[in-house]
Amino acid sequence: MSLIEQAELPEKIRAALPFSRYLKQMLQSRTWLAGQLASHLDAPLDTAAMATFVDPPSLDRDSMRAALRKLRTWVLCHLAIRDLAGDADLTEVTETMSAFADYAVRVAHDIEREALVQRHGLPLAPGAWEQELLIVGMGKLGGRELNVSSDIDLIFVYPDDGDTGGEKVISNFEFFERLGKRIIQALADITEHGQVFRVDMRLRPNGDSGPLVCSFDMLENYFIAQGREWERYAWIKARVMLGKRFEQLNAITRPFVFRKYLDFGAINAMRDLHAQIRREVARKERANNIKLGPGGIREIEFIAQVFQLIRGGREEQLQIKPTQKVLDLLAGQGVLDPNVVTSLKQAYVFLRRLEHRLQYLDDAQTHDLPVQPDDQALIARAMGFDDYDALLGELDRHRAKVTQHFSMVFGDPDEDGHDLDAVWLEADDIPTIVPLLEKLNYAEPETSARRLQSLHRGTRYQQLPPKIKSRFDALVPRVVDAAAEASNADDTLSRCLDLLDAIGGRGAYLAMLQQYPQALNKVAELVSVSRWAAQYLARHPILLDELLDARQLESQPDWPAFATDLRRQCDNIEPDMERQMDLMREQHHTQAFRLLTQDLAGVLTVEALSDHLSALADVLLDITIPLCWRKIRRRHHEEAPAFAIVSYGKLGGKELGYASDLDIVFLYDDPHPEAAEHYSRLAQRINTWLSSQTAAGQLFETDLRLRPNGDSGLLACSVDAFRKYQLESAWRWEHQALTRARFSAGDPRVGEAFEAIRIDVLRQARDHDTLRAEVIAMRKKMMEAHSNKSTLFNLKHDRGGLVDVEFIVQYLVLAHAHQHPELAGNLGNIALLRIAGELGLIPADLAQRSGDTYREFRRLQHRQRLNGLRVEVSAEPISAHREAVSQLWSLVLEP
Template identity: 40%
Template sequence: MLEPQQHSNEGHWQQWLDWASEQGFVWPADQAFDDARARVWDGSEFVALAAARDPATFASLLKTGDFSRSFGADSIAEQLRDALAEVADEEALQQALRRFRRRQMLRIVFRDLAGWATLDETLEDLTALADSCIRESLRLLEQWTRAELGVPQDGHARPQSLLVLGMGKLGARELNLSSDIDLIFAFPSAGRVEGGPRELTAEQFFSRLCQRLVKSLNAKTVDGFVFRVDTRLRPFGDSGPLAMSFDAMEGYYHSQAREWERYAMTKARVVAGEPEARAELEAMLRPFVYRRYLDFGAIASLRNLKVLIDRELRRKGMADNIKLGPGGIREIEFIGQSFQLIRGGREPDLQVRPIQQVLALLGQKGLLEPKTVTELTESYRFLRLTENRLQAWRDEQTHSLPSAPAARERLARSMGYDDWGRFESVLNAHRARVQQHFDAVFADPDEPAHTATSVASLWERAPEPAEATALLQAAGFEDAEAAWQQLLDFRDTADRKGLSNRGVARLGLVMPRLLEEVATCGAADQTLSRVLKVLEAVLGRTAYLDLLAEHPDALHQLVRLSAKSPWFGERTARQPLLLDELLDPRRLFEPLRRANLEQELDQLLSGVDASDLEQRMERLRQFAQGNRLRVAAADVTGAIPLMVVSDYLTEIAEVTTSRSLEITWQDLVERHGGPPGTDQASPGFCVIGYGKVGGIELGYNSDLDLVFLYDEATAGKMTEGPRSVVSEQFYVRLGQRLIHVMTTPTYSGVLYEVDMRLRPDGNKGMIARSLASFADYQAESAWTWEHQALVRARPIAGDQALAERFRQVRAEVLRRRRDPESLREEVRSMRAKMRANLDKTRAGWFDLKQGAGGIADIEFMVQYAVLRWACDHPDLTTWTDNIRLLELLIKQGLLAASVGANLTLAYKALRAAYHRHALQDTAGLVEDTQLGPERQSVIAAWQQLMESSAQ
């Protein structure tokens, strides 16, 4: 039996049938259409009425087959342009827009309810309809307003146009069936209107234009409306100007905007405006929305906003609101936005607008479990479809479930369920899942108060000194009085910093947990001092207190790693951005290899404007420091073996050097053009790594010994650019700028210290020289110690063809036949000079690197062996690292197996100790009672290889 409204809708259908009969119009006579039509009429009074009141439009849609056709955005835009082709004034524009909107809405709603369109198609078509109406209306209105008032110009007499920011679902291309469109209007710069009847500012012109645009879309006429327009999201809301210049907007968003305006901007999209101005506006807004650090304050702010929304819903009795209520659409959006706001500045691929794309990315990055992503996506699609079916009924903006039994049954049928009970059961299951995931992400980290006898209570209640020291001593602090004084000093520092109320609250969460963690770490006294230095460094930056408060695991890792090495605390205090690396133990203890390093750095640099050299330099430093911290974390916890630590550290240096060269090349070529026949992939320039980076033995605090070479084929030729220079000068500048990019301090310090003293002629030599002159120098002028250095030299960045030529030159130099006695004497002499100048061994202490039997002795022996025997054993020029060279010397029978094995074991032990001391931030000295057998084996090998006349 039909409900009364169904009777009414069927009556509307009969009205259309009567009209069709009178007009002789033949409609589809097939069961599929009849079934679809019945579903649509059952689910939408809007469609039934529209067909009855405007039967010709409905008939036209049937005749053209538009009901069964999927349109794209370009097609909708083209149809609207055709519909507006003859429009000459605002009244005609308003009428044409409303008729076009009615036709498209009939088609979209029909296809949606009939089941002929997917949810994604419906959302995209609705967005494309709104975009087209805004753009085409603006195009005509701007022409007419200029004809009446003149042309708005900037301070340089250049014409400028209005930009329209679409917010919310419009910005995210997720518009629903009866949505408002939230718009913000902007123009590039303050200026005057020229050529008009009276003097106007650009702001006055654009405000008038905005008023006309809003009226064209929003006004209700006899033909209805196009879209309800809401402009209250603009700066200062209703009290602010309708359109603002970029400068005024930037000032507002970076000094006066509220937190919810950041969330809103995650979905903002420029829907109309000139491309160049659009790019400028987006670049200006991006830093406001996406912070360069991981912004965990976003979680607390979103949590607070949700509390306010829930309170308002309860006040208004709106628990059945599927958008704002518990387990509703807004909670899914908040989950996605929280990760975007936290990580979007560091991971630019998260700066996307549609929530389904955001969820998919979070799954790919491992930030949400695959099951969570699947469930949230399924629930989002179900809730959005329900929302559309609610609004399809009367083309009204509603998000609340109906209370009338008949309306409930109708909604259930439109969703494909036999009755309300079955639909409600599925709906409640989706909302419960969303609520569960929302609570998991936004769980409040506040814990019950600690007992008065726990060490955690020391921060909360500040007891008398005797009680405090007793608690600290019981918790494992050896010097409890000093520890208590450190806490008091830290509290004084925090008070002097003048923290905000939020900062005080977050510190109140962090400190009790920190004290508990420190008390159980096994080195409480030293660890407390190290971690308090980190906290002192971030006291004025609430974002980092938010991070530690919201993620107790990150605090645990900070304490754990600081307990093992002051290196962590010292560097994190200096660069708090490194705290971000503590969030994911999977990443923290699994350093990346070359391919993944390159991918991560490309991603980190992709969100930076190519013209912003300073920010690219800053990102390079963040990348290198973060990855060095991962290596150190894996090192001190034993997650990776010692012998690969240097491999990881060397690859980080190689990747950053390579990207630094690319950045430098791009900047210099833009200014001068490149030498003939070169490009970024083949720049005719190569970076040669010497010393530790060349020998794949880089340490945590190592600088880079570099030499720059270029292809002599370009010599004497001019670069191909606007400010042409001779190629030799170009390559010298390239080397100078590369050093600048790597060594100039930014907010995060330097990338690497660079040492160029190993280049031909040392500090007196050219910064870059041709490979041919380098080869001549090595053959004719180089000292033996320079050939020793060449043993550990290899290309690490730049032109691969030139790198291969360098390898050939290196091999030829190293394979020269030398007089063994003269060679041995020169190597011994150089070692003696180095020990005299650099050895820090003293009473009770041994210098791991320069002391007798230390690292340098092994390196000199290996270099001597390569230079002596490479002429007969060319394989010795294949490798640059000591371990593999020792293996080859044993294999070739050039070192006795026992001697080679002892040197290998000693080298590994000495390097292990050297790494550990680097992580302790102490000089490379150990008590002279340590490593005795290893040192003696090195001394014995030196005597045998370097002192015996039989050699």
């Protein structure tokens, strides 16, 4: 192109020419290109513009090849000019290239398929269903992040085997294999017009040695029998570019890529894969490769994708393709620090822009920095730097940060071993390890040494697979070290080892504790304070993930937001009942564990904790009702059922503990003739939903005996029948139970009807002497059932304990609510004692002291249970508290 011809070009094209020999060459050899570029430079190219340029209806097999190659020339030159002028950001460049690839593949497929159909007929399944070729884009194409001189990674899949329906019959496999080969040739053959894309098929099952196409069945069997860790990584980016049955294909690939559990073992697998790439780069002396070299593009992608492998099975929002969007999600979830994500994204954009400028020079698929001084100067100027040294300085700064962040995620914590490795390696030799434990201030070193020896000799440890065993071996010395920091080091070590023993066969959890020392230290801290916490973690090791994000552990629950989110998640996986049940259990355990960590840290009072646990139970009950209603095949309407769950006891009084069961009653208010049958079936399903043991554990133990007529009564009771029973047939203890009953979930109108019945029953006038005798008789029966033979004081059942307070309050409500309506409110025992004192029914000071006693006894009871102990304590330190309740009992019930 002469200087005169260049001068006639638009300024933006002339400005780009020094930085792209490819652009200059194309303008010189394609006379049509300058005008085409000039008329479209002000806007990005989209698929519509590409279709107008190609005009597919006018194409045959030969003209299609020329048209797509000319289109590529236009697209690439258009991008180079806009990018170098600062008009196109990275997203526009990669999205335009990805859209072009999608379009080119589709055009090639449609024309080549039609030619094959003309010859062989349609490919059909045995049921005469027409079959299609699904084309899967992998790598950057799958993530819509294609670079400007990229090849494309494809995989060809078809649904079902069968034969074509034409005169020259061939199998579906042969049909799609021929189609695949034709598509590759249409895109990859080099003609006088160049090439559309180099096509790489090596990511297909068995790589180059495998068939070019595979059926759904073959792909699924391959994943099960031979799928490797690096293939899971590769399939993260997989995107179906063409084919309507993509959901069926996704159902096959998703379980292979994304595990249902938190797969921390992926870190080690990705670390190994990265080491292989590093060795290859070093072997080829390509340390200046900005994609594969230290601190390069691949390391940023690895950071994003390893967390997709770890968490994507449980957190579906992470099952996305684009690297920068994944990083943003990880920052939002607290997995990565927002500042780290900002640094990684800045480096990613810088490296990708540099990658494109390297490729604009000669349209070469290169990621290597130039060695020629002239090219170095050109690249520096194209990146906006005065000279190459300035560019290298900025590049080194970004790569150093990426390397630092990569090391934080993928660094091997066991690379240099541990000072206490001998404690585990020599665990069979008690005399050798006892002195080591003494130096660590273990109070009972011989006991702890024998616990280590027992674990080391145990069948479970000895039978671990070598890979998992190596993780176990690396962890134990760190556990010994972490436990030594606790004031009760021996107990802490024993509890930690019990946990390791319980999860030892699940390498992902060992990998997590191995990779994140802060999580291991937090485990030691928690189990040191609470034996129950250690047992809870052993039952639900998935909760170990919670220890990685301190923000989650410290934040106060937002129950309305939690309910909205969980309801959405359950709706999204409808009608998968098994997964819904597991999801609710996982979420319940997660929320309870977050409360537990705050509880053990002293952040929550017992009252606040119980309020939260009760609110959590209410949410789960409310979500359960519609989920179960949908599962009933025969139901008299599709709308939300006129049905409610009423809670009694601990949940009714909002005094729920971590392991409390639920005393619940099912009510409905529906005149339909089949309502009783359908709501009884719903009640049964709800009870099963709550109490069944699944892979994720149990939601709640339930007790349904407080319904009218107890075990012999119907599971679901109409509001009218409940009213009649309570007013005419209920025992006195059932009225006592009503003082701590409330609407928990379901139809608020049914809840209001229940509350009206409850108030009517509680406000009945009663003979005080008769009531007193019945309450005393019931209390005596309870004491006989829970007689205490020890010298310790049972906080719950002994005279002056928690049950005495509850009975006193119940008597006061039933005796005086007809005169004092405020006593009928479900306000809790402490508040009702205070109100009774203010009303003059009991001495105000004694009401205050008894309320304080109730609060203190609940705190002590809670502390005992957290350490797996019986609710019995030495009587002397709490004698004053006990005396207050005993005085009030005598005053109210034995005057």
